[in-house]
Amino acid sequence: MIKDANLAADAAPSAPELGHEESEREEPPRAPARAAAAPAPPPPLPYQEMLRSTAYERMRAEHPEEFAPVSVFFTHDPRSAIDRRKGFRVKAALVYEAVTGHHSDDHTRANSLLLALAKECHSRIIQAPTGDAAATAGGAGDASKSEDALQTPRPDNQETDDKGKSNNAPAAELTDEGWDERQKRVVDGIFLVVGFLPKLNEAIAKSGGDRDGVDETFKSQHMHDIVTDVVKLENQLPLRDLLDVAGVVEAAVRETVAGAGEYKLPYAMDSFGDVVRDFCWYYSPFSSSRKAAASPFKSVAADDAMAARTLLDCLHMSVVKPPPPPQGAGASGGGATGRPSRMPTARELRRSGVRIQASETGRAEVEFAQPAVRLPALVYDFKLATVARNLLAREYDEQSKPVTRYFQMMNELVEDAADVRILRGAGVVRGGSGGGAQPQEVLRLVKGIDRHATYPSVYMAMDREIEKVRKYHDQRMASFFVRNRPGVIWASSVAAISVVAIVAARRNRG
Template identity: 25%
Template sequence: MEPPKLSYEQEWVIQISRALEEDHLQDNDDEGLPVSIFSIPKTLISLKPDAYIPQLVALGPYHHRRLELFEMEHFKLTSAKKVQKKCLQHIKFKDLVNHIAQSDSIVRSCYLRFLEFDQETLAWIFAINASFLSEYLQTYSSETEQGSLTRISSKMAHLIDCTRRKTAHRAILRDVIKLENQIPLFLLREVHSFYQREDHDEALATMLMGFCKDLSPIKRSLTRIKRLAGSVAEEVESASHQMEVELSPLVEEIPIPSVTQLHKIGVNFRPTKRGLGSIYFNKNSGIFYLPVIHLDDNSEVVLRNLVAYEACIAPEVMIFTRYTELMNRIIDTEEDVRILREAGIILNRLKSDEEVATLWNGMTKSVKVTKVPILDKAIEGANTYYSKSWKARMNVIMKKYIVGSWPCLTFFAANIMILLSTLETACSMYNCSKWVKVP
C-alpha cells in the first residue's frame, strides 16, 4: 500500500524544518549571502512578457514546472547522458546530484523567491540543467581536441550550433540571458569541477567570457556595469532593493531633442569605443560622442534584462537604464536611426532602421531613473547647444509671434471677408458702376 501523498503545506513544513536542522548541524552562516537571482517586477513583465519569460528552455527552478517547456527535457537528458559518458568516467551522475544537494541551503539563498522543491528534486533539477547549459556554452570554447565536449551529438545538432547562427540556438541564447532563468555561477563551477580535467576553471572562464562578448550589445560596458553594481550591492540590503524595484511606474522622460532635430542645427554624432563612461557632448564643436551598439534579434531581450538586473542589484547607480532612456528620447523615427547608423554608432543587424526605432521606442519607462553625472552632463550640453542655435531661436520666434497671433489674424481676415461680401451685395442692388467714372 502506497503512503498517502503529502499536501503542499506538509511539504513546506518538512522543507523548512529540514533547512533549519541542516543549518544548525552544519553551522552554515548564509545570512550574509546576497540574493543574486531576482524576480522581474510586474511593471516590466506586463509590458512585454516574452522578453523576460523563457520561451523554449527552463534552466532555473522558477519556470521548471511550465508545461510548454517540457519538450526540452528530452534534450536535457541527452546532455546529462553525454556528461556521464564523456566527463564523469569514474563516478555516477547520482554522485554529482548528491554533491549539489550538500549545498542546498546556499543555493536556495541565491534566489529571491522561496523554492518549493525538496532537496533531492532541486539537486536533480540543477544537475540536469547545468549539464545542458555546459554543453550549450561549449560553443564558446576554444578547444578542438577529439575527446572534447564540443563535439555536438546528432540529437542536439539542430539546437546547439558551433557557428551560433541557427534559429533554435539563438532562441536558447535569449532564454539563457533572462534574469529569472538563471543558475548560480558557483554551482556551474561546482559541476565543472567534477569533469575529469585539470583546467576546468580556466575552461569555464573562457566559455563565459566568450558568451558575454557575443551577447553584449556595447562591447566595453558590461565590465563597468558589473563593477558599479557590485560596489553598491555591498552597501544596500537585497530586501530593500526589491521593495524599491516593485516602483510605482515613473513617467519621467529625459528632456532632449531627437537626433534629427540636433542634426538639423549642426550637431554631428561620433562613435566612441570606450563604453558608457565615454558619452560626452562637446559644446565648442557641437559633437555628440556615443558608444557603438550592436543590435540584432537578441538585443531587445538583452537590453531589457540588463535594465531589470540593474534595478534589482544596484538601484542607486542605474547608468545602463539612464543610457536606454537617453536612446529612447533621441530616437523617434527611422531617420534618427539612419543618422546614427551612418555615423557608425548603431551597427544594425535587424531588417531595417524602422525595426531599430521600434525597439528603442518600446523600451520601458517604468524603472526608476536616477541621476548619472556623466550622462546628465552630456544631456545638459546638448540642450544648451540646441537652445542657443539660431535656427532654434527662429523657431521660437515663429511660434511666439506668428503662430501665437494666428487667432487674431484669422479674426481680422474673417471680418475683411464679411465686409467685402457686404459691399458686393450692396453694389449688386444699387448698381455701383454708375458712380464709378470710366475714362
C-alpha cells in the same frame, strides 16, 4: 553507456535466502530514533523578490517572448513543473553531445546520462572538504540521504510487479521531476558548464570573433531559443553553482559514463573568467572588441563576491563604466549637476553642428567633446530585445540605472525613422545578422523598450554629459544663422544664382 553503481546492492541476497533464523526471532523494542536534523535550505535563487513583484508580472504579461523561457527552464516554481519537464530533453541532448561527441535521437539515453551525471556531481559537491560547495549543499553528512533522493525516479504512471518489472508501456520520460531545488540546480549547472558555454566558445572561435558569425552558427543549429533563454532573468544561477560543477564534472563523467575516456572541459577553472568575458561580449547590446579592455572577471573563481553574481550580473557589469574613485567636495567642475536632461534628437544635433560618433568601448556611456558626442554602437540582432528588457528589469529596484538611462536617452534621440537613419550613418546603430535592420524596426524596438523604463532614471555620469550636449546645442541654436540654417542656405543659393544670371546677361549684351 551509464555505469550501474547499484548493481551489486540490488543483487545481494536477503536474510531469509541465507537461512538466517535470527531474523525470525522477536527483537526487543528499540528506542525511537532521534530525528535527523534537516539540511539547511540552499541559498535563494537570484532576483526572487523581483520575479514575485507585480512590476515583473506586468512586464512578462506584455512581452512574454522576452521574459518567459521557451525551451530551457531553470525555474523551480511548482507552477512551472510541466515546462521544466519539457525542457529537460533540450538540456540532456546538449550535454549528451558534449560528453560523447555524438548526437543521439534516443531521448531516454540522453536523459539517463544527465541524471546519472547530476547524481554523481551532487554527491561530489556536498562531500567537498572546502569551499562554498559544502556549505551550500548542507555538508557531507547528508551524502547518504542525498544519494537516496537522487536515485533515478520512476515515472508516476509506471507500475511494477513483484519482481520490480514494469507492467505499463510506454514509460513516462525520465526527468529531474521530484528532485529538490539543490539537485535541480546541479542539473542546470551541468547544462551551462558542459553543454552551452563550451558551445558558445566553439562558435566564437569558429567565427573568428565575429558576432554575426556566431549568430549564424546558432541559427544553423536551431539554437536561437536556447541562446535567448539563457540570459533571461528567470534562468539565472549564481556563478558559485557553475564553479562547483566545473570542479567535479570531469571526474563525474569518468565515473558515470562508460567509454568517456579522459573527458576534459574545454576550459580550466582558472580561465573561467575568460568564459564569462566571452559570454558578456556576445550578449552585450553594444559593439566592442573582445580584447578592448582588461577583463574584470579574471578572479571569479577566487572571489566570493564575484561568485555570488550571475551571468546577467556580469553582463550588466561589462556594459557599465566602473565608478571613478571618490573625490573631495567641489572636485567636479563645469557646473554639471547630473540632473536628468533631455537629449536633442539626432536631426536637431546635426542642425546645430554636433557631430555624432560611435565609440567601441561597449559601455552605456556618453562622451562629449565639442563639437562631437560619442555614443555606444547599438547592435540590432535577434537577441537585443530580450537582453535589453532583462537588463532593465534587473535594474528596476536599483538607485543608479545606467542601462535604463541609456535607452531613455535613445528614446529622446530617436523621434522617427529619419533619426534612425542619421544614427546608422554615424555607426551608432548597426544591424546584426541578416544584413541589418530597417529604421522602422529599430524605432519600434527603442520606443517599446523605453515603455518599461522608470522615470526619472538617474545615472550621474551620463546625465552630466547629456547636459553638456544640451547646453552646447542651445547655445548654437541661439544664433540666427544656425537656427535658420536651411532658410539661410536657400536664400544664399537663390542670391548666388541671381548674381550669376545677371552677370551672364550683361556679358551677352556687351
